[in-house]
Amino acid sequence: MALSIGAYWEKGNAMDRLKRKKPAFYNDFIEKRLPRKKMATTEEIIPFISHFCMIDTSILSGSIIPMDGAENISL
Numbered sequence: 001m002a003l004s005i006g007a008y009w010e011k012g013n014a015m016d017r018l019k020r021k022k023p024a025f026y027n028d029f030i031e032k033r034l035p036r037k038k039m040a041t042t043e044e045i046i047p048f049i050s051h052f053c054m055i056d057t058s059i060l061s062g063s064i065i066p067m068d069g070a071e072n073i074s075l
Contacts (some may be wrong), residue, residue, distance in 0.1 A: 001061055003049060006068025007033075008040040015039060035070040 007029070009015045019026040030039055045067060052065070 002050065002064045003052060004051075004064055004066045004068065005045065006040070006066070006071045008042065008045055017055045033071050035073065038069070040067075040069055 007015055009019070015026070018029075026036060048067060
């Protein structure tokens with residue numbers, strides 16, 4: 001099983017650096033590529049990741065689950 005994690009914001013990560021160095025590009029990315037118009041944070045994604053690390057989720061073996069705020073549909 002794999003979780004396909006899209007863009008997310010955390011202090012010091014690539015999206016944080018992009019937001020600080022190229023705010024117009026960052027805002028354009030959010031506006032054009034993220035249907036919910038909001039960047040995910042680690043507080044939002046960690047519980048989801050933790051859930052799928054449990055032994056009881058073995059039924060999902062062989063699955064790829066996108067966690068990208070529907071970014072994949074904007075491509």
